[in-house]
Amino acid sequence: MQYWLMKSEPDEVSFDDVMAAQAHTVAWFGVRNYQARNFLRDQMAPGDGVLFYHSSCAAPGVAGIAEVASTAYPDHSQFETDGKYFDPKATPDAPRWISVDVRALEPGRYLPLSEMRAMPELEDMVLLQKGSRLSITPVTAGQWQAVLKRLRQRA
DNA sequence: GCCAACGTTGGC
DNA sequence: GCCAACGTTGGC
Numbered sequence: 001m002q003y004w005l006m007k008s009e010p011d012e013v014s015f016d017d018v019m020a021a022q023a024h025t026v027a028w029f030g031v032r033n034y035q036a037r038n039f040l041r042d043q044m045a046p047g048d049g050v051l052f053y054h055s056s057c058a059a060p061g062v063a064g065i066a067e068v069a070s071t072a073y074p075d076h077s078q079f080e081t082d083g084k085y086f087d088p089k090a091t092p093d094a095p096r097w098i099s100v101d102v103r104a105l106e107p108g109r110y111l112p113l114s115e116m117r118a119m120p121e122l123e124d125m126v127l128l129q130k131g132s133r134l135s136i137t138p139v140t141a142g143q144w145q146a147v148l149k150r151l152r153q154r155a
Numbered sequence: 156g157c158c159a160a161c162g163t164t165g166g167c
Numbered sequence: 168g169c170c171a172a173c174g175t176t177g178g179c
Contacts, residue, residue, distance in 0.1 A: 007165090032163095033174075056165055113166080131172045133164050 002048045003139035004039070004068070005127050006102065007055040015052045015063035018104040025069050025103040029077045030085045032097060036136040040098040041072045049144055050102060053127070055135075061112035062147060070101035108151025121146035 006028065008014070018026050031037055050066040074095035077085035090096040116122050126137035139147075 009165095035174095060166070133166095133173065135164090 003144040005051040005053050005137050005139050007053045007135045009056045010054045025101050027099050028102045029075045029099045036134050037098050039136050044068050059112050064107040066102050066104045068100050069103035072098045075099040111150050
């Protein structure tokens with residue numbers, strides 16, 4: 001069992017959007033970075049823990065707890081010729097980009113980035129390293145525990 | 156394989 | 168909107 005932090009722009013897909021979706025589950029598509037793709041393809045497994053992070057918004061931070069809900073499969077959006085995620089070099093026989101399904105489990109107290117930066121347990125978190133901008137980053141068990149503890153504190 | 160130019164991310 | 172940091176592209 002591994003843990004991850006996955007970034008989403010709440011204007012696109014917020015944690016509440018996923019909670020409201022059928023079975024609290026959505027396809028995670030649109031990852032167009034090879035390192036993040038490789039995490040999806042090679043390392044993620046159903047049941048892995050996911051910190052659902054809101055980026056590019058007024059108060060970035062972790063909005064809730066989710067889990068990986070499928071094995072990896074080709075990202076449909078790479079074949080949609082009219083879509084912004086279309087990749088002309090991808091073919092159904094040789095897909096480039098990968099999706100997994102993500103299921104929302106538990107909304108938390110919103111944990112802002114500013115507060116995360118002040119937590120000594122998160123000092124080494126990949127998300128918080130200078131220049132880090134990967135949309136999917138690994139989280140250690142210790143970091144996971146520290147974040148969950150905060151998310152579950154009463155508001 | 157190098158590297159300059161360009162594009163994107165994302166916090167502020 | 169700014170800008171630092173990083174990734175990708177493509178000429179050579």
